Amino acid sequence: MESRTINTLETRNTKTERRFSAEKMQKANLFETERMFADIYCLEPGQEQKPHAHVGSDKIYFVVEGTGRFQIGGEERDLGPDQIVLAPANLDHGVRNESQTRLVLLVFMAPNPNKG
């Protein structure tokens, strides 16, 4: 069940929502509904999201800044700005920042595994 009522135009600035930590990759939520979510992931050099899978939910990563080494279903590829990649449901996927600069990703997932 949707637990909130949306009456206003909901917008976020993906530049100001960025946050990094020397500790580990940071995730900030931008939007969340029962059907999907949008997050921003911020990875310092050397940080990663370890490969994992979501039963029945697809994920899309869009590279905003930097270069990520994406691993999806056993394949690995370096993707940079303007590139977008699909991690289909049930397939192992992860991303590492093997570069010397920060990596910023927009991440979309549906359906939202945190709901329902």
Next chain:
Amino acid sequence: MESRTINTLETRNTKTERRFSAEKMQKANLFETERMFADIYCLEPGQEQKPHAHVGSDKIYFVVEGTGRFQIGGEERDLGPDQIVLAPANLDHGVRNESQTRLVLLVFMAPNPNKG
């Protein structure tokens, strides 16, 4: 039912997928599953996506380039690069390019109203 098998890492370059037409706003599909889709919308000055609603599907717009005048649920706002906006299911939403330059948007929708 999913009608295709995805065996490889699927990636698109959102720069090379752009296409504009003097006729009307252009949509190009980037990814499509039964759960969600990702499109790129390209609007010349003066072009628009007329307000409409999707029963049970949420849409998220991310502004890549230019400025769009978004109308969601009766509210109107101009959004530029790095801004992202939610058009929740069942609410009228649309976008017009009232600026003098091209507008490029990434659009994510879940669930995919073209499937299922």
